[in-house]
Amino acid sequence: SRIKVGLVFGGRSGEHEVSIISAQAIAKGLTTPANPDRYELIPFYIDKNGAWLGAEIAASILKTGQPHPPSETPPPNFWNFPPQASEVDVWFPILHGPNGEDGTVQGLFKLVQKPWVGSGVAASAVGMDKILMKAVFAAAGLEQVAYLPVNRSQIWSDPCVYSHLCDHIESTLGYPCFVKPANLGSSVGIAKVKTRDQLTTALDNAASYDTRIIVEAGVVAREVECAVLGNDRPQASVIGEITYTSEFYDYETKYTDGRANLIIPADLPTEVIEKIQAMSITAFNAIGAAGLARLDFFYVEKTGEILINEVNTLPGFTALSMYPQLWEKTGLAFPDLVHQLVQLALERGAV
Ligand code: ATP
Ligand code: MG
Ligand code: MG
Ligand code: MG
Numbered sequence: 001s002r003i004k005v006g007l008v009f010g011g012r013s014g015e016h017e018v019s020i021i022s023a024q025a026i027a028k029g030l031t032t033p034a035n036p037d038r039y040e041l042i043p044f045y046i047d048k049n050g051a052w053l054g055a056e057i058a059a060s061i062l063k064t065g066q067p068h069p070p071s072e073t074p075p076p077n078f079w080n081f082p083p084q085a086s087e088v089d090v091w092f093p094i095l096h097g098p099n100g101e102d103g104t105v106q107g108l109f110k111l112v113q114k115p116w117v118g119s120g121v122a123a124s125a126v127g128m129d130k131i132l133m134k135a136v137f138a139a140a141g142l143e144q145v146a147y148l149p150v151n152r153s154q155i156w157s158d159p160c161v162y163s164h165l166c167d168h169i170e171s172t173l174g175y176p177c178f179v180k181p182a183n184l185g186s187s188v189g190i191a192k193v194k195t196r197d198q199l200t201t202a203l204d205n206a207a208s209y210d211t212r213i214i215v216e217a218g219v220v221a222r223e224v225e226c227a228v229l230g231n232d233r234p235q236a237s238v239i240g241e242i243t244y245t246s247e248f249y250d251y252e253t254k255y256t257d258g259r260a261n262l263i264i265p266a267d268l269p270t271e272v273i274e275k276i277q278a279m280s281i282t283a284f285n286a287i288g289a290a291g292l293a294r295l296d297f298f299y300v301e302k303t304g305e306i307l308i309n310e311v312n313t314l315p316g317f318t319a320l321s322m323y324p325q326l327w328e329k330t331g332l333a334f335p336d337l338v339h340q341l342v343q344l345a346l347e348r349g350a351v
Contacts, residue, residue: 002040006088012050013097014188022094022317026338027062034335042084047071054082090345091116094317097185101314102128110350117345118291119313126287127313130182130214140286142308150213155203166199173217179203182212187250221298224266226280227326228293231348234284236277237326241266264329275306283311291344294323
């Protein structure tokens with residue numbers, strides 16, 4: 001009989017809309033004739049307030065692509081999930097950002113002892129928190145930009161402490177630098193800053209998103225990405241490059257049609273490709289990822305340096321997203337990719 005896949009999408013995160021589009025693509029991929037009678041889909045939608053809505057509403061959102069108006073009541077207690085949840089054999093969370101990519105939902109699946117697609121609790125949490133992530137990457141010997149971790153309390157503090165923090169950022173990182181909430185995605189809350197004024201504005205803004213903030217030295221480089229698939233023997237895809245004309249790869253550039261170009265495979269020397277693939281596997285293993293991850297890099301052409309930027313343990317998964325396209329160009333079509341992901345989840349079990 002068909003395996004029942006609980007596809008969870010939406011979520012209490014700034015990446016809610018992207019998640020809906022990712023889920024539409026995955027739903028189609030799991031049930032296309034290329035996966036004949038393999039999977040029965042049970043969709044679950046998490047609204048913007050965190051309430052779980054059952055298969056009927058979720059299916060209609062998959063059809064229309066429109067978010068459901070958020071519930072006014074607080075999210076349900078965990079004994080209050082839609083009844084169809086008890087039928088699920090394997091979960092497929094396609095939630096981007098906080099409350100989904102960060103280990104929270106993975107912990108729920110682990111508690112109910114059902115396997116799920118993607119990384120476990122610790123790897124998801126480390127992958128989402130850019131401060132923890134960078135510490136783990138450094139321990140694995142991966143090169144990255146200079147950075148400073150900042151705590152919100154240093155920003156929401158007396159002017160003297162705040163000013164000292166800004167002096168320290170200016171003297172150690174200089175301008176331009178990037179201010180980021182530690183736990184987010186899709187460039188939400190990120191600013192490229194060139195002056196002290198912009199720095200304080202960016203820090204104040206980032207502090208409204210997260211208690212932890214990271215400031216990084218800005219680098220001038222080509223942006224390249226690699227997709228990894230697997231559990232104990234992870235494989236790296238071909239490399240993709242992103243080009244754009246905006247100041248950086250910000251939210252608008254990511255999600256406005258025609259603003260960014262994905263070049264797959266990227267035009268790079270063989271040794272650079274091989275190094276990025278090797279670094280991707282090292283990074284995947286370093287955080288203890290499972291199933292899938294997309295690794296983002298800076299390639300400084302002038303010096304030949306390859307710096308790891310970050311990992312995304314639940315990367316964008318629309319038909320046009322980098323992750324599935326990288327596998328497509330590596331020789332794994334979308335329906336085969338989602339099939340493999342579910343099989344990897346079943347193989348790993350609820351750990
Ligand atoms: P994603 O949607 O990939 O999860 P994110 O929100 O986690 O994104 P980053 O990938 O860390 O954010 O940064 C977003 C973009 O900002 C990068 O793709 C790049 O264009 C720019 N950027 C970030 N950090 C730096 C840096 N240190 N130097 C130069 N550009 C940077
Ligand atoms: Mg990210
Ligand atoms: Mg992300
Ligand atoms: Mg990124």
